[in-house]
Amino acid sequence: MQYKSQAVAMPYFIAAIILFVAQILFGLIMGLQYVIGDFLFPEIPFNVARMVHTNTLIVWLLFGFMGAAYYLVPEEAETELFSPWLAKLMFWIFFLAAGATVAGYLLVPYATLAELTGNELFPTMGREFLEQPTITKIGIVIVALAFLFNVGMTVLKGRKTVVNLVLLIGLLGLAVFFLFAFYVPDNLVLDKFFWWWVVHLWVEGVWELILGAILAFVLIKVTGVDREVIEKWLYVIIAMALITGIIGTGHHFFWIGAPEYWQWWGSIFSALEPLPFFMMTVFAFNMVNRRRRNHPNRVATLWALGTAVMAFLGAGVWGFLHTLSPVNYYTHGTQLTAAHGHMAFYGAYVMIVLTIISYAMPLLRGRTAANSNKSQVLEMWSFWLMTIAMVFITLFLTGAGILQVYLQRVSETPQPFLVVQDQIHLFYWLREVAGVVFLIGLICYIASFFVGNKDPEHTLEVSNTTT
């Protein structure tokens, strides 16, 4: 750690991991409810479990992104953070608001939560993924503004690098597009249309900039490849991500009542969305092959490469599977969507946050470069357990989805939704088993922070033999 103020990243990373655990536990509860319908009913109904599962995911990724920014922006800008105390204050506001919101979801019925938080004064609740009470949403905006101010001022007073610039544009976009969460038109078509401006333009737009910037930062650090080379790749990747991703929003507009031309626009542009992810994979492996040093934090490099591969598979390939409108006509809203959602979120965003945590945490905890061998080996186990479990979750959901599409929509005697669900039970059981393996991986991940702390770390080996 080169700057003292980078230490504010630590609580953000810890909060991210705590919420990650909550997300997985609720995922497992929900996975079980797929096959044992009344499991934990009425204490935790399915809709509540789902809301907690998706909301904690989004919030812990936001904690991760903020932690990443507080860690890497000062180092890139070569100056202390503009205001460490503001970062700490915002952490507690955000953490308490997130905790109170999750408690609200679990303790009172959703309608009561809406009443308690004065939703009728400014109604924004009730939309998928944006279920947070209006006051929580306002809290998120305040935290985001303070965060952007803090990070922006740091960039302004220090060295301007491409990594910081791209990260800042991504974070700015994240804040701007969240504002559409406050726009709830009465017209259902417009409501859905602009809802996607938050949901899609986050994950297939500005978040990709954040992903690219964090990946570039870690690759610069672990490979020692010239910054200029990495920055050039970053430019090309984000340009392609934006060209395909922004108009690619159209793949959500096929069946909601938007004009017909979106069938073409959405299909054509989103069909090319895998391109930037493919470039990212080529880029990451290319940089590691051209490395000028063997960084002792091997597991951070593993996470970085894993991010590139899994993001390409999950977001790119699994997204492409059902992005063309004639295909989506049959697959829309089936388990194929769930398969894509799981691997894309894990591959792109979960893994990039775990990459930066893996790189930064040893330094934040006072080590020179990396954790002990013992800790790293355990973390590698967690990498493989979680990643392979996620591959299987995706494959089982894909199987369930293909069968569902056939039985419910393609066969000559289409069957009703619930009848079909009964017939794909086996896939849901297999998915739950894979989910348990994922949890074991997560336990190993957390354990890796507590083992081998007294063991020595490797020293940095500089090797100029590889080109």
Place this chain on the structure above:
Amino acid sequence: MADDTTPPSTITRERYPPGDLAIWIFILAELAVFAVFFAAYAYTRMNHVELFNSYQENLDRGSAFINTLALITSSYFVVRAVAAIRDNDHRHCVGWLLAALGMGALFLIVKSTEFAHHLGQGITLSTNTFYMFYLSLTFFHFMHVIMGMVILAAVAWKASQGEYSHSQHTGVETGASYWHMVDLVWLILFPLVYVMR
């Protein structure tokens, strides 16, 4: 002006591909987007030949031809700009780039009047499939002309500041490569959308 002490310019001409490798990856990706768009156009036209043929009549082929000449000429000017900087001739490099920018501006003006004409007739993306493709393809290309002009303007600015030379002019070649791509796409778009039937 050319510097008499400049070594022969053939030395730098051997590098292939010219410009930065990154721009070639970007160019390939851009061409992929257009290729998919053209393929979708061809496929849809195949199923609606009469609709496409009859509405094609409404397009202004004269303007499109002027624009084709404008872009080909601009590409020639860009070639001259690269040749000038290879001879260490900053002044002519900037001059040729500005001329290319002028041709780009001419393209934008002609195309804008075409768009204004169609919009004035109440034609939108939802009018029919032909107009959906015509407006989408030409507008997407229009945005690329603007993008290319921004790149050429940046290169011209740097050239005027003396940042390129006989031995270091990757930036000029990079900008030129992108501009040729913009031109190339139009050379496919023009016959495909305006002429072929």
